[in-house]
Amino acid sequence: MFKGHPKGLYVAFFANMGERFGFYTMMGVLVYYLTAKYGLSGTNAGIIYSVFYGLIYGLALVGGLVADRTKNYKGVIMVGMITMLAGYVLMSIPGFGLIFTLVALFTIAFGNGLFKGNLQAVVGQLYDEPKYSHLRDSAFSVFYMGINVGALYAPHAASGIIRWFIEKQGYQRNDLLPSLxxxxxxxxxxxxxxxxxxxxxxxVSGHSVADLTAFATDYLSAYGTGFNYAFAAAGVTMVFSFVVYMIFKGMLPDVKKAEESGEPVVEMSKEETKQRMTALFLVFGVVIFFWMAFHQNGLTMSLFARDYTVQEVGPDANLFFNVWSLTAIIIGFFGFLTLIKKEASSMSKIIGAFVTIGGVGAAYYMYTTFAESTPFSPELFQPFNPSFIVILTPIILGIFAWLNKRGKEPSAPRKIGMGMVITAIAFTILLIGSLGLEPFKDLTPESSRVGVGWLIGTYFTMTIAELFLSPMGISFVSKVSPPKYQGLMQGGWLGATALGNQMLWVGSYLYERVAIWQVWSVFIILTLIAAGFIFSVMKKLEKVSS
Incomplete structure (x- = not known):
């Protein structure tokens, strides 16, 4: 996948991967932390989650503006990484109240605003060179895959650390207890x-508890501190990203030095700039609704996993919930891709065959050791999206390359519209699985629960939608943005994400008040309306990106 790309893509890939590991370690459990430690309702936790997610992306506008004004993209990225690390350190300190946590979250959001959009802008600058420009779309797909390699293992790390700490205190983890x-x-x-x-x-104590008051204090303290340890792990991976970036940042382009050395600066006419900015804002308006729907995976879909989905799985499903067997499957899959690749050498094919057999064999061995029923934590649904990203990225890149050779590859704007339609299909799967379930307000411990397949199927379909929309959208912004607004427009893309995230609370609000299937129907309608709009302005979008 890296073949033919500049070396700077490696740097961005690994720097982003470590940062995203830390970010998703925290995001996978943030709602559970807020509801468990502080006793917040799903609605109030959803508001904090929504505002935080909004700031994460909204502050990218500030970061982009600073970088565009100073032309010091790499310096702004460095400051952002240091700021995020400080936020994770604050989140890892136990015993403080909600205000302290909110300050820590804002610190992380501000650092992310300086980091994320500008790193994307720098990746785009790598492909401003004519010899690399034709690789721009595939580059952002590879870059996006790096994000999700980090996200794949993050929830497993968070869940394992939390469970380890709670068990170290002499208890078992139970996610129903904190609210009680x-x-x-x-x-x-x-x-x-x-x-x-x-x-x-x-x-959870393993014996009859006589003093419930003392138990309540001790268990809640152990439960909350377990989360603090998980946040500390997020900080460690942030250090990894920072070290990689500082050592290898010389491989990334430096716009400021290029201008100081007298290299020509590309200028556009006011008319062309206006056309491009108009097209960008049309796309920004559409993707608001995608992110509003997509990021329900960390909110209402997480609540659905906790409240409506079975809490134990058999050996078949456990193949995908167990981090080691999942890793073996992914390794075997990539070995198989190497084995069937036409351009691969004979030695590469032999290695691919051994890797395939080894991965499948390891997964099967672990399968034989699984119990008939294995309990799991609801946040372990979170790795399905990134694992599907890792698996599906080379497949979808291959399909697009095959279509490109035949002159039939959809344009980036058309892929975005198709992604919106696929998102609606994903929520339709979850809607069908939710039919007949009791409203949240009527739930009891004995209420019926659905199998894990409904959420897994939804994540799979939504991942396909994401691959059609998100990396293609970033690539579109990189290609169409006027040179003097590169950082700001990447911030604009993330700002649109922020607006979508500001509307996440709608999902948690409805979740506690209407039938569950009705929650998903709202997102189906919104994404279909957005798809209809983007197809209605398709000619204008394709004109500026051609």
Missing amino acids: IHKFQEGSLNATESVDFQMLADK
Whole structure:
């Protein structure tokens, strides 16, 4: 996948991968942390999650503006990484209140605003050279894959660290207990909840609990501190990214030095600049609705995993929930791709065959050791999206390359529109799986739960949509942006993401008030409307990107 690309892509790939590992380690458990540690409702946790996610991307406008004005893209990226690391350090300190956590989250968001959009702009600058320009779309797909390699293992790391710490304190992890503990401490448990509380307290302690007051304090402290340890792990991966970036940043282009050395600066007419900016803002307006829908994976879909999905899986499903067997499957898959690749040498094919057999064999061996039923934490649904990204990226790149050779590859704007339609299909799968489920307000511990296949199928379909839309959108922005606004327009793309994230709370608000299938229907309607709009302005978008 890296063949023919400039070396700077490697630097951006690995710097971004480590940062995203840390980011998704935190994001995979943030809602659970807010509801468990501080007793927030799903709605209030959703508002904080939504505002934070909005700031993560909205502040990229500030970062882009600073970088465009100073032309010091690489310096702004460095400051952003240091700021994010400071935020993770704050998040890892246990014992503080909600305000302290909000300050830490803002620090991370501000650092991310300086980092994310400008790194994308620098990747785009690598492909401003004519000899690399034809690789721009595939470059952003590879870059995007790096994001998701980091995201793939992050929730497993977070879940493992949290479980390890709670067990070290002599308890088992149970995600239903924190809300019952908060009600117990408030004196608002009803008779049924009191029975459930005693039963779960005995279960996680391994013995009958006589002093529920002491248990409640100890368990909540252990549970919350486990999350702080996970946030500390996020900081460690941020250090990895920073070290990689500082050592190898010389491989990335430096616009400021190029201008100081007298290299010619590309200028566009006001008319062309206006046409390009108009096209960009049309795309920004559409993707707001994609991100509003897509990022429900960390909010309402996470709540659905906790409240409506079975909490144990059999050996077949556990192949994908167990991080080691999942890794073996992915390794075997890439070995198989090497084996069937036409351009691969005989030695590469032999290595590919051994890797395929080794990966499949390791996965099968682990399968034989799995119990008939294995409990899992709801955040372990989070790795499905990045794992599908890692698997599907080379397949979709291959399909696009095949279409390109035949002159039939869709344009980047057309891929964005197709991605919106596929998103609607993804939510339709979840809607069907939610039919007949009780509204959230009527849930009891005995309420029926659905199999994991509904969420996995939704994640799979949504991942295809994401690959059609997100890397293609970033590539479109990189290609169409006027040179003097490169950082700002990458910030604009992320700003559109921010607006979508600001609307995430709509999902959590509806989740607690209407039938679950109705929640998903809202996102189906919104994404189809957005798809209709982008296809209606397709000629204008394709004109500026041709």
